[in-house]
Amino acid sequence: MRIRQLGTGVPEVAVVAGIHGDEPCGPRAVERLLAADPDVERPVKLIVANEKALEAGVRYTEEDLNRAFPGDPNGDTHESQLAHHLMAELEGCTALALxxxxxxxxxxxxxxxxxxxxxxIVPHLSVTKLLQTEGLAEGRLIRHPHTIEVECGLQGTDEAAENAYRLVRGFLAATGALPEATPAAPAPSGVTDRESESDAEADAASDGGTAAHVxxxxxxxxxxxxxxxxxxxxxxxxxxxxxxxxFAAADGEVFTADTSFYPALMSPYGYADLFGYAADRVGVLDG
Structure with missing residues (x-):
């Protein structure tokens, strides 16, 4: 686990990336933010969680980290122990997990x-949807108090990394860690020109903007x-x-809805034994 900090003092705001080693958008956003080195009005803790899985390019090494919380310091797996230490790092923090x-x-x-x-926080994140998981998030970091997750886009894409950076800036603005506008910095090595050119746009998105509704x-x-x-x-x-x-098929066998529902996190191969989830639309969160 790699931990860096922006600003001085004891952080009460944290960004967590790399919970899954096959989701590079979060670590890319963290590196980009560190390269920009913005002046912050509250100290911010930046965490890249599962470095072993990231280095191996796999989702996890022994156990899905986002099913292992709160973890165990003497656990049998790398992820069980890591979950415990990550929870300790987030004590007292409002956190965004990428x-x-x-x-x-x-x-x-x-x-x-x-x-x-x-x-x-959510209306400041330039998203139009919020998925509430109450009762269906066993073992996930989202069970930690004051934690919001964001799904930044399609796994492994530059667009997801771009979205992750924008979402982090919005989160830091919403928590008072970033001032209303911060000058853009050159992109670090390995960051595309497109990302560098869009820093100003990302700053503008964190400049107090809110979604009309979520x-x-x-x-x-x-x-x-x-x-x-x-x-x-x-x-x-x-x-x-x-x-x-x-709504789906397996080896040509087609499945139809017995009752109406809203699909969430639904894809052919995202989960080993699930197509995804059925959800209800329960309201609107105004910005």
Whole structure:
């Protein structure tokens, strides 16, 4: 686990990247922020969590870190011990955890419940969707108080890394760590010209801007998938699926909806035994 800090003092704001080693968007955003070295009004802790998995280019080394919290200092796996130490680092912090997904290119936020932290932060993140996971997030970091996750985009893409940086800037502005505008810095080695040129745009996005409104969805049930060689998903995430509408297939066997639902985190190969989740639309969070 690698920990860096912007500003001086005891941080009460943290950004967590690299929980999964096959999701490089978060570590790229952290490196870009460190290279920009913005003046902060509150100290910020920046954490790249599972360095071993990142170096190996795998999701995890022994156990999914985002199913291992709160962890165990004497645990049998690297991730179990890492989860314990990461929780200790986040004690007293409001945290943003950066992820990417195979389900949708559009970034969205995830919170265990729509509490005062979600209400204060999510409208500043340039997202239009918030997924509430209450009761269906066992072992995930999101169970840590004052923690918001963001799915930054499609796994392994430059767009996800770009979105991650923008989302971090919005989070730091929402928590009072960044002033209203910060001059852009040259991109570090390994960051594309496109990323460098868009620093000013990212700064503008953190300049007090809010989404007009954020639709709130609540996870209801996992959608299992059977063992098969090939999978298909026919629906768009967060778009209602009507009764009788086909939503997925496994080796040509088509599945249709018994009841209407909103698909969330749904993709052919994102999970080993799930297509994703069924959700309900439960309201709107105004900015």
């Amino acid at each position: 992820h990417s997904t195979q389900s949708t290119a559009e970034p969205f936020a995830v919170a265990e419940t729509v509490d005062e932290i979600a209400r204060a 639709e709130v969805f609540e996870l209801v049930d996992p959608v299992p998938k059977p063992a098969a060689d090939e999978y298909e998903v026919f629906v768009e995430n967060f778009t209602e699926v009507a009764v009788g509408e086909r």
